[in-house]
Amino acid sequence: MFNKLLYLGLIGPLFGQEALSLRDAVHVALEHNQSVVAVKEGGKAAAARIRQANSGWMPRLNYAETWTRSDNPVFVFGSLLTQHQFTQQNFALGALNEPNALNNFQSQLSLDQTVYDAGHVRSATRSAHLMEDVSGEDRRRIQQDVIAGVVRAYCAMVLSEQNLSAAQEAVRSAEADLKRADAVRASGMSTDADVLSIRVHLAAVTEQQIRRAAERDVARAALNDVLGQPLESVYTPTTALTKADLGDLTLEQYEHEALDQRPEAREAKLATQLAETQATAARSSLLPQVGVHADIEQDRQQFAGRSGGNWLASVSLRWNLFNGFGDKAHIEETKHLLRSSEAEESRAGSAIRLEVRRAWADLRAAAQRIEVAQAAVEEARESLRITQNRYAAGLNNVTDLLRNETAVLEAKTRYLAAISDQRVAAAMLERAAGTLSADSEVLN
Numbered sequence: 305m306f307n308k309l310l311y312l313g314l315i316g317p318l319f320g321q322e323a324l325s326l327r328d329a330v331h332v333a334l335e336h337n338q339s340v341v342a343v344k345e346g347g348k349a350a351a352a353r354i355r356q357a358n359s360g361w362m363p364r365l366n367y368a369e370t371w372t373r374s375d376n377p378v379f380v381f382g383s384l385l386t387q388h389q390f391t392q393q394n395f396a397l398g399a400l401n402e403p404n405a406l407n408n409f410q411s412q413l414s415l416d417q418t419v420y421d422a423g424h425v426r427s428a429t430r431s432a433h434l435m436e437d438v439s440g441e442d443r444r445r446i447q448q449d450v451i452a453g454v455v456r457a458y459c460a461m462v463l464s465e466q467n468l469s470a471a472q473e474a475v476r477s478a479e480a481d482l483k484r485a486d487a488v489r490a491s492g493m494s495t496d497a498d499v500l501s502i503r504v505h506l507a508a509v510t511e512q513q514i515r516r517a518a519e520r521d522v523a524r525a526a527l528n529d530v531l532g533q534p535l536e537s538v539y540t541p542t543t544a545l546t547k548a549d550l551g552d553l554t555l556e557q558y559e560h561e562a563l564d565q566r567p568e569a570r571e572a573k574l575a576t577q578l579a580e581t582q583a584t585a586a587r588s589s590l591l592p593q594v595g596v597h598a599d600i601e602q603d604r605q606q607f608a609g610r611s612g613g614n615w616l617a618s619v620s621l622r623w624n625l626f627n628g629f630g631d632k633a634h635i636e637e638t639k640h641l642l643r644s645s646e647a648e649e650s651r652a653g654s655a656i657r658l659e660v661r662r663a664w665a666d667l668r669a670a671a672q673r674i675e676v677a678q679a680a681v682e683e684a685r686e687s688l689r690i691t692q693n694r695y696a697a698g699l700n701n702v703t704d705l706l707r708n709e710t711a712v713l714e715a716k717t718r719y720l721a722a723i724s725d726q727r728v729a730a731a732m733l734e735r736a737a738g739t740l741s742a743d744s745e746v747l748n
Contacts, residue, residue, distance in 0.1 A: 326458050326543035327747045333454045336532030343446040350439035357432040360425030364416040375405040383408040386603040388612030411602040422591035434578045445567035448740045455731040457527040462545045463724040464520040470716040471513040478506040498702040505706050548730035558737045562660045565738030572649040579645040583638035589631045592623035663733040670726035677719035684715040
């Protein structure tokens with residue numbers, strides 16, 4: 305109930321607020337992303353198919369109203385009998401051979417009930433239940449894909465803002481270098497060439513700042529698209545771009561979880577069960593079927609006139625003895641489809657394990673990149689500090705200064721990218737294991 309209220313609180317007024325956490329973004333996407341909405345409707349359709357299949361056990365009740373007019377002797381003779389209007393005069397040879405045209409308004413209520421259908425309804429019901437289970441797994445898969453998409457888009461947006469901040473810092477640093485170069489030139493320790501070089505560098509980092517601002521706007525729109533919100537919505541992300549907790553699970557444990565939890569693995573198993581059910585239904589077509597039929601009928605010459613009533617009841621047995629080998633071919637078809645499903649189930653298991661290993665490798669590589677990039681940032685900053693001091697003292701040239709300025713910006717960019725990649729890789733590993741949800745710790 306609390307989560308429902310949370311969702312309602314986020315809908316509508318969300319983008320009038322300034323703050324949006326990653327977890328809140330996931331909740332909004334699960335409510336408004338059109339892929340999630342579509343798959344929910346698919347689940348409702350699957351539930352309706354179960355009710356449709358179960359209706360095979362229920363009786364069929366139909367009502368029919370028919371008007372017929374004819375002077376056919378057999379029709380007139382039979383209609384007069386069913387209308388309870390047959391008299392002694394109707395035995396006259398003239399009336400029998402050449403009767404006058406007669407109206408017959410017939411009201412009929414019919415009932416059909418299957419007594420034994422060789423398991424057709426049972427197979428159809430089981431198939432419908434399996435399809436509902438498949439729809440449920442498909443819904444889980446879509447939800448996990450949407451959550452993974454939110455993580456990617458959210459991290460991309462935060463990364464774009466961090467890159468913009470780094471570019472802005474680089475502009476400020478270049479402006480400070482320009483002032484420093486002016487002072488050094490004024491003291492006669494450098495030439496106009498140094499000042500011009502720094503101005504060129506300032507123009508380059510300013511251009512990069514402009515590009516980063518554009519990338520931020522695109523990243524924000526991309527996140528809005530995943531959330532199912534207007535692309536122009538503006539808000540402030542509150543989940544910091546920090547390293548994700550890697551947890552204590554081993555690769556083997558993730559693979560085991562994936563084979564048990566991944567929607568694709570469950571769908572493959574359900575597809576095999578569905579193929580088995582269809583094979584059973586195909587074999588049942590060789591067995592007889594028994595049904596009961598009943599009619600209640602009223603016949604009259606005028607729509608609202610005097611009528612005669614009668615009823616009929618019957619029990620029927622229907623046994624398909626030969627239909628041109630169609631049943632045999634259908635049975636063969638379901639056997640091959642079953643073997644195909646079993647092969648697909650085996651292939652799905654291998655593909656899932658490969659995806660887990662790829663996600664595991666990406667996560668470990670991103671974690672190692674963070675350590676390397678973090679050290680590079682600290683070293684680049686220290687090198688820049690020393691170079692700036694030496695340049696102010698006339699001990700370094702402008703080339704060294706600009707090289708170190710560029711190195712700091714590149715190191716920061718690599719570090720932020722490594723953090724973002726590690727956060728995304730952690731979510732992708734849970735997605736590969738089939739455990740990614742709105743409550744996952746990776747969203748913290």
